[in-house]
Amino acid sequence: MREADTEIDDATAVSRARGGDLGAYEVLVARYTVPAHRAAVLLGAGDDADDVVQEALVKAYRQLSRYRGESGFRPWLLAIVANETRNLHRSRRRRDGLALRAASASEPLPDAPDPADTVLARDRRRQLVERLRLLDRRDQDVLVCRFLLDLSEQETASALGLPKGTVKSRTSRALARLREHLRAEEVPGA
Amino acid sequence: MPDHHDDLIAELRELDTWLAVPEAADQRVAVRERLTRRTGRWRVWLAAAVAAVTVTVVAVEPARAAVIDVVAQVLAVAGIEVRRSESAALPTASPSPLPSTGAVSLEVAEQRAPFPVRMPTGLGPPERVEIADLDANGVPRVVSALYRGGSVRFDQFDGSAGSFFKQAQDAEWVDLGGAMAIWLPTPHTLTYIGRDGVPRSATARLATPTLIWEQGQVTYRLEGFTSLEQARVIALSLA
Numbered sequence: 059m060r061e062a063d064t065e066i067d068d069a070t071a072v073s074r075a076r077g078g079d080l081g082a083y084e085v086l087v088a089r090y091t092v093p094a095h096r097a098a099v100l101l102g103a104g105d106d107a108d109d110v111v112q113e114a115l116v117k118a119y120r121q122l123s124r125y126r127g128e129s130g131f132r133p134w135l136l137a138i139v140a141n142e143t144r145n146l147h148r149s150r151r152r153r154d155g156l157a158l159r160a161a162s163a164s165e166p167l168p169d170a171p172d173p174a175d176t177v178l179a180r181d182r183r184r185q186l187v188e189r190l191r192l193l194d195r196r197d198q199d200v201l202v203c204r205f206l207l208d209l210s211e212q213e214t215a216s217a218l219g220l221p222k223g224t225v226k227s228r229t230s231r232a233l234a235r236l237r238e239h240l241r242a243e244e245v246p247g248a
Numbered sequence: 249m250p251d252h253h254d255d256l257i258a259e260l261r262e263l264d265t266w267l268a269v270p271e272a273a274d275q276r277v278a279v280r281e282r283l284t285r286r287t288g289r290w291r292v293w294l295a296a297a298v299a300a301v302t303v304t305v306v307a308v309e310p311a312r313a314a315v316i317d318v319v320a321q322v323l324a325v326a327g328i329e330v331r332r333s334e335s336a337a338l339p340t341a342s343p344s345p346l347p348s349t350g351a352v353s354l355e356v357a358e359q360r361a362p363f364p365v366r367m368p369t370g371l372g373p374p375e376r377v378e379i380a381d382l383d384a385n386g387v388p389r390v391v392s393a394l395y396r397g398g399s400v401r402f403d404q405f406d407g408s409a410g411s412f413f414k415q416a417q418d419a420e421w422v423d424l425g426g427a428m429a430i431w432l433p434t435p436h437t438l439t440y441i442g443r444d445g446v447p448r449s450a451t452a453r454l455a456t457p458t459l460i461w462e463q464g465q466v467t468y469r470l471e472g473f474t475s476l477e478q479a480r481v482i483a484l485s486l487a
Binding site: 187 | 266275
């Protein structure tokens with residue numbers, strides 16, 4: 059029975075949590091704390107990411123009646139996380155940028171060479187992160203939501219409080235700008 | 249057209265696993281605690297991150313508790329905290345006002361405020377407009393308008409950065425044209441919280457009945473009407 063409790067799917071957990079079952083909600087908390095925290099960090103919450111996540115999880119519980127379940131609990135929660143992160147930016151007027159893992163953490167194990175971890179690939183990733191950070195915050199946010207957090211256009215729209223059409227146009231504009239920035243760097247190095 | 253960005257999109261998707269993300273704290277205990285307690289870490293969170301209008305509801309009878317809880321949820325969304333505590337600090341005998349720059353014209357307030365300044369048309373033109381607590385660039389956090397010889401006061405501020413600390417005997421959840429508002433029907437202590445998040449006790453004063461609501465991320469407080477109905481009519485005349 060106890061085991062079954064941790065195995066319940068999101069939909070079951072949500073419907074039990076709606077009825078006030080905090081144990082069922084805890085299953086969701088356990089399942090989505092890490093992705094929620096990741097989203098908060100990627101959207102610039104920095105050291106406040108844990109606070110953002112906790113706030114989002116509490117709000118999510120209180121807003122469960124509004125959850126429709128069209129696209130799953132994860133994107134719904136991430137939209138709340140993104141919203142909380144924006145509140146944070148508004149209040150402190152600073153945001154923490156994306157950062158690559160410390161070099162030591164991304165060093166490949168000597169006996170497990172990873173083709174994705176060549177010097178070239180690492181340089182490219184460093185470049186990509188640097189250029190991403192140069193983008194306008196709004197451009198950065200759509201790219202993070204769409205491709206790093208893998209949210210749909212609709213989910214990104216609700217996470218960022220934008221019309222879907224704006225998400226669409228901003229995404230292609232941000233991609234074009236990112237590409238321009240990358241090209242600008244490639245030229246002197248070529 | 250978006251096709252030619254496919255390679256870049258693939259790179260971004262792949263980048264995700266290489267980004268540094270610190271370890272997430274386990275939230276299970278904290279979240280459960282907050283969901284079972286009547287009040288939670290609002291204060292800590294809000295003071296640290298969003299700053300807030302804080303409504304302390306003192307000595308709430310059990311029958312009121314449910315109402316207060318609803319208010320807490322709703323107003324937390326607007327950057328407002330409802331907190332119960334056993335005792336309330338009394339305001340100082342001679343409170344100093346908000347760190348205000350004094351009277352300005354409505355046009356100046358409109359130019360400098362970081363949000364669209366709106367006024368309740370039901371009160372006519374304000375007799376005095378003030379902007380308060382400016383940042384280094386001269387951007388105010390609060391815009392206040394005074395009417396009827398100062399007996400009616402209308403404050404507006406960015407709901408995510410606003411800062412009043414309230415201690416009230418009573419707080420009610422009321423409907424405002426289908427939106428949510430809080431009505432403080434009795435005099436209560438009002439303290440301004442500075443940009444640093446520290447309450448300025450010198451600003452504590454006894455506020456008269458007040459209606460507080462949020463719209464478009466701006467939080468409004470209308471002070472000076474003893475009747476909720478009157479306050480509501482004025483609040484709905486916001487233009």
